Structures are given as structure tokens and as C-alpha cells.
Amino acid sequence: MARRIDFYFDFSSPYAYFAALEINVLGKKHDCEVRWHPILLGAVFKTTGAKPLLQMPLKGAYAQHDLERTARMKGLPFCLPASVPFVSLAASRLFYWIAEEQDVALAQSFARNVFKAGYQMGMDISAPVVISDIAVALGVSRDQVEEALTSPVVKTRLREEVTAAEEQGVFGSPFFLVEGEAFWGYDRLQMLDDWLSRGGW
Amino acid sequence: MARRIDFYFDFSSPYAYFAALEINVLGKKHDCEVRWHPILLGAVFKTTGAKPLLQMPLKGAYAQHDLERTARMKGLPFCLPASVPFVSLAASRLFYWIAEEQDVALAQSFARNVFKAGYQMGMDISAPVVISDIAVALGVSRDQVEEALTSPVVKTRLREEVTAAEEQGVFGSPFFLVEGEAFWGYDRLQMLDDWLSRGGW
Numbered sequence: 001m002a003r004r005i006d007f008y009f010d011f012s013s014p015y016a017y018f019a020a021l022e023i024n025v026l027g028k029k030h031d032c033e034v035r036w037h038p039i040l041l042g043a044v045f046k047t048t049g050a051k052p053l054l055q056m057p058l059k060g061a062y063a064q065h066d067l068e069r070t071a072r073m074k075g076l077p078f079c080l081p082a083s084v085p086f087v088s089l090a091a092s093r094l095f096y097w098i099a100e101e102q103d104v105a106l107a108q109s110f111a112r113n114v115f116k117a118g119y120q121m122g123m124d125i126s127a128p129v130v131i132s133d134i135a136v137a138l139g140v141s142r143d144q145v146e147e148a149l150t151s152p153v154v155k156t157r158l159r160e161e162v163t164a165a166e167e168q169g170v171f172g173s174p175f176f177l178v179e180g181e182a183f184w185g186y187d188r189l190q191m192l193d194d195w196l197s198r199g200g201w
Numbered sequence: 202m203a204r205r206i207d208f209y210f211d212f213s214s215p216y217a218y219f220a221a222l223e224i225n226v227l228g229k230k231h232d233c234e235v236r237w238h239p240i241l242l243g244a245v246f247k248t249t250g251a252k253p254l255l256q257m258p259l260k261g262a263y264a265q266h267d268l269e270r271t272a273r274m275k276g277l278p279f280c281l282p283a284s285v286p287f288v289s290l291a292a293s294r295l296f297y298w299i300a301e302e303q304d305v306a307l308a309q310s311f312a313r314n315v316f317k318a319g320y321q322m323g324m325d326i327s328a329p330v331v332i333s334d335i336a337v338a339l340g341v342s343r344d345q346v347e348e349a350l351t352s353p354v355v356k357t358r359l360r361e362e363v364t365a366a367e368e369q370g371v372f373g374s375p376f377f378l379v380e381g382e383a384f385w386g387y388d389r390l391q392m393l394d395d396w397l398s399r400g401g402w
Contacts, residue, residue, distance in 0.1 A: 044259070047258050047259065048257055048258050048259050048260055049250075049252065049257070049258070051250065056249055056250070057248050057249050057250070057372075058245070058248065058249050058370055058372040059249055059372055059373075061370070062370065062372070062383055062385060065383070066385075069402070072402050073392075073395070073402055169259055169262070169263065171258075171259040171260055171263070172260075182263055182266070184263060184267075185388075187386075187388050187389065187392075188388065190391070191274075191388075194274070201270070201273050201274055
């Protein structure tokens with residue numbers, strides 16, 4: 001049976017932007033399904049005492065510089081979304097609505113476009129109107145977007161996903177789980193690659 | 202002129218153990234001098250609000266597991282020193298005394314042996330008696346060790362090193378600086394390697 005990579009991320013996490021553009025390539029290389037799980041890290045940050053990275057003394061300045069050089073290394077554009085930090089409620093809800101009601105691949109395309117709008121174009125991806133436009137451009141109707149953003153079913157689904165992630169020990173973004181093995185951080189993709197190649201060690 | 206890698210670490214940092222066994226190989230590969238700077242991270246942790254990694258909710262358990270699999274990946278032994286977390290005052294002072302009064306290469310050998318005693322053998326490397334034995338085995342006399350651990354000159358040197366590191370923006374361990382470019386974490390050695398190969402990017 002094919003293995004699976006569970007990919008947990010918060011749209012407000014800049015390193016998740018890089019991971020989102022790479023993870024499916026890694027999955028394909030190892031014949032793994034990649035299951036995407038947008039989550040909100042606010043609650044788990046309260047548990048760990050963590051703060052948004054870019055707001056931290058010393059580490060914030062380092063991270064800003066590191067994000068820019070990582071982008072140069074990868075040959076990708078990079079900027080920060082218009083409002084940082086932010087709660088990525090609208091994008092996360094819409095993701096699950098699209099995945100549930102339409103198509104998982106479309107939901108992943110939507111998520112990548114949200115990341116690009118934020119981290120390549122500097123758009124305010126906390127704003128429901130921005131998120132809506134991205135979904136509409138992919139063929140979701142305005143009415144469906146409205147439903148997705150307000151539906152109690154979708155709210156519940158997102159809440160359940162966050163709880164499930166916490167129960168799996170997810171405490172950061174991006175975060176990857178393969179058969180119970182956890183990898184935290186964009187800079188661990190290489191270790192994850194090696195782990196999948198060798199079947200662990 | 203040859204480039205230089207400044208290698209900052211706290212003996213109480215498990216990931217620094219792995220870095221300490223590799224960094225001079227990387228330096229040699231790129232014809233870089235590697236300058237070792239043991240520091241105490243307590244003060245800077247107060248600034249950033251960081252806590253000792255292994256004590257953190259969720260992250261602590263992840264780190265423990267990650268340290269063990271990193272050791273397996275590298276084919277190295279790994280355990281935790283007898284008392285964790287600890288203040289690495291004795292080892293740091295002795296390092297600077299040996300570097301100043303005897304020989305820089307000997308001080309680095311001493312530092313590697315301290316790491317091995319702690320992270321391979323589980324010895325209590327916070328204890329001055331353990332640290333003293335390691336230095337004596339390298340040819341430092343008991344009297345000299347006593348002097349090193351109590352000398353006001355050495356105390357001042359360590360304090361100055363910690364202050365200088367903070368001024369350079371060092372906030373974690375292991376931490377590397379190359380011509381002002383900062384790399385934080387053992388898992389960034391590969392990026393540092395690439396940076397040195399390409400002369401930045």
C-alpha cells in the first residue's frame with residue numbers, strides 16, 4: 001500500500017509557503033499520497049509558549065533574512081503578506097470546503113495560489129475578499145464561497161482538524177507526519193526525503 | 202585571505218554536540234579557519250523568551266526523538282548528560298583558559314571530549330570535577346585547572362565572549378557566522394556548506 005505524507009501548515013507561516021510548492025514533488029518521487037491539512041496554530045502556540053516567529057526578538061530579524069536568502073537559493077519570489085501576523089481562518093475554511101465538496105487536487109491548487117498571493121504578491125491573505133477572489137478564479141461561485149465561509153459544517157471540520165493535529169503532536173508549521181514519524185520545519189524536507197528513500201533508519 | 206567560520210555553542214545544547222564533531226571538517230573543505238566560542242545562553246534566552254528545548258511542551262518530546270534519529274542517521278552514539286538542563290560554566294571557562302594559555306587546537310579537542318563525555322557517555326558535564334578530569338587527561342595539570350576555574354581573567358573573558366556573541370545577534374546553539382552571515386541550528390550546516398561553496402547567493 002502506498003505511504004502517505006500528512007502535511008500540516010498554517011497559511012500565516014512563511015516557511016510553509018516554500019514547503020507548499022515542493023511537497024507534492026517529494027510525494028510523487030516516493031509514490032506517496034500527500035494529504036494537506038491547513039490548521040490554525042494559535043491554540044497550540046499557547047500550549048508551547050511559542051510566539052509568531054517574525055515577532056520574536058533576535059529570531060525575528062534572523063528569520064526575515066533567512067526567508068529572503070532561502071527564496072534566492074530556490075529562485076523563488078518572496079515577500080510578506082500585507083498583514084502579518086494574521087489568523088488564516090478564511091483560507092483554511094475554504095480549503096476544506098473545496099476538498100470536501102469539489103476536489104482535493106483543486107483544494108491544493110487553491111492553497112498554493114493563496115500562498116503565492118501572500119508570499120509572492122504581498123496580498124492580504126487574511127482578508128475574506130482576497131481569499132474569495134482566489135477561489136472564484138478557480139471556478140468556485142460567489143455563492144459557494146459565501147456558504148463555505150459561514151457554514152457550521154466547515155467551521156466544525158476546521159476545528160476538528162486543528163484538534164486532530166494537536167493530538168498528533170503537531171506544534172509548528174510546516175510539519176510532516178509519515179507513519180507516525182514527525183518532521184518539523186521546511187529545512188527538514190531533506191531529512192524526510194532521506195527517510196522515505198531508506199524506509200527510516 | 203582565508204575566510205573564517207565563527208562557531209558559537211553552549212555545552213548544554215545537544216545539537217551542538219553533533220555540530221562540534223563536524224564543523225572542522227567543513228572548515229577544512231572550504232579552507233576556512235573555524236573559531237570556537239563556547240557561550241552561556243541563559244541571558245539571551247531571557248531576551249528571546251526561549252526555554253531549554255527539552256523542557257518545552259510538545260517540542261521537548263519531538264527534540265528528544267529527533268536527537269536520537271539524528272544520531273542513528275550519523276552513526277553516532279547519543280544520550281543525554283546526567284543533569285539536563287545545566288549551566289556549562291566550568292567547561293566554558295576551561296576552554297578559554299586552554300585556548301589562551303596553551304593551544305587553540307587543544308582547547309577544541311577538550312571541547313569535543315566534553316561533548317563526548319556528556320552526549321556519548323552520559324557523564325555530568327556540569328560538574329567541575331568531571332570537566333577537570335577531561336582537561337587533566339589532555340595534559341593540563343590539576344593546579345592549572347584550579348586556576349582556570351577561579352581566575353578573574355577567565356571569568357571576564359567568558360563574560361566578554363557572551364556579550365560579544367549577543368552583540369553579533371547570536372540567540373541559539375549551535376550558531377555559525379561567516380562574514381556577517383548567520384546560520385542557526387545543526388540542520389543548517391548543509392546550507393552553510395552550500396553558501397561557502399558558492400560564495401553566497
